[in-house]
Amino acid sequence: MMPRPEINGERLLARLDLFAAVGATPGGGVNRQALTVGDREARSLLTRLAKARGFSVFQDDAANLFIRMEGRDGSLPPLLIGSHLDSQPSGGRFDGALGTLTAFEVLESLADAAFEPDRPVEVVAWTNEEGCRFAPGCMGSRAFVEGKVPAEWEGLRATDDGSRFNDDRLATIEALAPEIGHRRLGFPVAAYLELHIEQGPSLESAEIPVGIVTGVQGTRWLEVLFEGQTAHAGTTALQFRRDPLKALTRGLAALYETVMPEKDDARFTVGRIAVTPGSVNAIPATASCTIDLRHPDTFVLDQLEEDIRTQLAGAAETESVSFFIRKTVDMAPVTFSEDVVAALQAAARTAGFKTRSMISGAFHDALFLAGHAPSAMIFVPCRDGLSHNEAEYVKPEDSVAGARMFLASVLELLS
Amino acid sequence: MMPRPEINGERLLARLDLFAAVGATPGGGVNRQALTVGDREARSLLTRLAKARGFSVFQDDAANLFIRMEGRDGSLPPLLIGSHLDSQPSGGRFDGALGTLTAFEVLESLADAAFEPDRPVEVVAWTNEEGCRFAPGCMGSRAFVEGKVPAEWEGLRATDDGSRFNDDRLATIEALAPEIGHRRLGFPVAAYLELHIEQGPSLESAEIPVGIVTGVQGTRWLEVLFEGQTAHAGTTALQFRRDPLKALTRGLAALYETVMPEKDDARFTVGRIAVTPGSVNAIPATASCTIDLRHPDTFVLDQLEEDIRTQLAGAAETESVSFFIRKTVDMAPVTFSEDVVAALQAAARTAGFKTRSMISGAFHDALFLAGHAPSAMIFVPCRDGLSHNEAEYVKPEDSVAGARMFLASVLELLS
Structure with a gap:
């Protein structure tokens, strides 16, 4: 019998520190705005870690990055899990990174346990969730769902250095292209799950470690x-x-x-x-x-x-x-998939987590993915609800608890 | 018997047009910000006109410009009349210029009639009333009343081109210095009288041609x-x-x-x-x-x-x-001299002008002069109360009526 997959909390916390050093700001936050050198460095780092574990890595024309664990039937649409690696100019180290690295930790924990899923599981890091350097936000997930990079984005100029979106997109893709594969935008997905910090104070003030997000305002x-x-x-x-x-x-x-x-x-x-x-x-x-x-x-x-x-x-x-x-x-408001939400609730019961059902006040890539595949999200508390701020902070035990909840949910969705 | 002095309305209106061409803007206004080339051109033009009529011209260390008609007793403090020639960056052609040119018209009309006043009469154009290029406003009249250019202004920088107040002040003085005399700041003044557009709508809407200003808010x-x-x-x-x-x-x-x-x-x-x-x-x-x-x-x-x-x-x-x-x-609010106000009321009765007593809502150089000599002001209506705007407009008949009232007041003050 295979060992049951388990989150390696120390590894996850070390990874958070590792990525917090990429584009680190003097105030303890990060500046990894979309498609900048810092963003590319984070993509490259994740790619190296993934290849070191033997996962295959791909990117699509929107520069979305995918890390694939093969399933017993590789022809089935994958379970997609992830978030984003780009940040605000004076961003925190958890917004996006926590969800992406938690998804990668889940992939590693499955690999540690030699767990072979029926269908492939893929980690995704979406391009330009923040939307501060190029508007709108969630460009990667929007393009993925549309199946193409909208033509009207081509000439967009960056708010910081005036460079052209299309140039930065292609340069980002070219930087990794020699090492990784190419995927088409909008391939079929079995379900999408994303973990994110709440960016609000309600979980912290109610002392609840896990929010099950049933929709987006x-x-x-x-x-x-x-x-x-x-x-x-x-x-x-x-x-x-x-x-x-x-x-x-x-x-x-x-x-x-x-x-x-x-x-x-x-x-x-x-x-x-x-x-x-x-x-x-x-x-x-x-x-x-x-x-x-x-x-x-x-x-x-x-x-x-x-x-x-x-x-x-x-x-x-x-x-x-x-x-x-x-x-x-x-x-428009989005209501997440009842099936995925039910799976999360079942996972929380199994793993013994106290949860709260909640509506997301902020946009997330999951909002767009919900138009493409059954989707939902998990929130973890952050201190004072503070986000988009160098002082953004998640307690180590909350990061690890979130990852355990995420793993339990992935196992539930795969079962 | 000497002919009674009379305002030459056509000459006044022609002068207004002449000065409106100095620093003219495409929108029909003027840009003669303090101590710029445009401001110097206006000073130079007024100096030429004054010297052509045989008046002597002086300036002090604040670049205030004085045009003197000698009195029977040249040792008496002069009656001082005037306003300013500088403008807002998109200013109108009447704000300041109307008062300065009306005062000069009065001097000319006295000369036309070979009128010899008991005391000297001097026209003044104060430096930097507007205060938009260098703050504060009313620098010329403030410095005059203080008797010196305050040391803290020396290093001030212009909001438009960053040049230093002291450099611009000295360059402005030097440009005219070869042609005109020097006066000390703060010499004794018998009384000060200033005409200005109302910069508010109350005279126009009440159809009253003359406001007698009894104080400043x-x-x-x-x-x-x-x-x-x-x-x-x-x-x-x-x-x-x-x-x-x-x-x-x-x-x-x-x-x-x-x-x-x-x-x-x-x-x-x-x-x-x-x-x-x-x-x-x-x-x-x-x-x-x-x-x-x-x-x-x-x-x-x-x-x-x-x-x-x-x-x-x-x-x-x-x-x-x-x-x-x-x-x-x-x-602090300023109440103008009861004696000067009484003289204006007497002049209005003699000349048959309907007047309104009013408080000035805006600052004017007279506010500062009131600390140095008995002072008051006369307002004329402007269209829609509009000022600090290229569309600022005074009807020709209102300009001429204001000048007649101003002349009557000067004669009353000299009697």
């Missing part, structure tokens, strides 16, 4: 613009003012009081605000802001968006300013 | 900073948020509803607002804004500032964010 981004009339701050009496910032603060103050307090699952965030001309002693000519609105339910999203439009239009009318609103992102 | 500038905690827009539930922009909009919305509506003479303006890190999908870490607060009464200003501090501190506390506020400008 819908997200809408709105751009709001109020246009009034600039005028001298000292000479213009109230009745002559058409102040767009007054209208905007009035509208936003009302929305802050209603959107989230009334709908517990809603998320309403104004991340950018600006005025022109931006002079201390001039009434602004324009005031603008962004709104990030999320909710797990499309119907509620529709309602909330309508409320926002009505509230802001009313504030504009009251202040006699013009009002424009534009939707720049509309991502 | 007090102005306070506040810088407000709220510090919270940045976090992921999608994953952070309401109870975990410490959103500084929520606190700021709540505080501002309340202040917009109270400050100006409750105090008719108050002016409350937020001209700048910003958040960091400024990412669509991140709760801001900080939110900041400026506040420009004005009122003619120091006691009310104190009250309003206290209200603002209390209201904002309360909003910060409600949202559990830190709150900082700093006062960067505190200019």
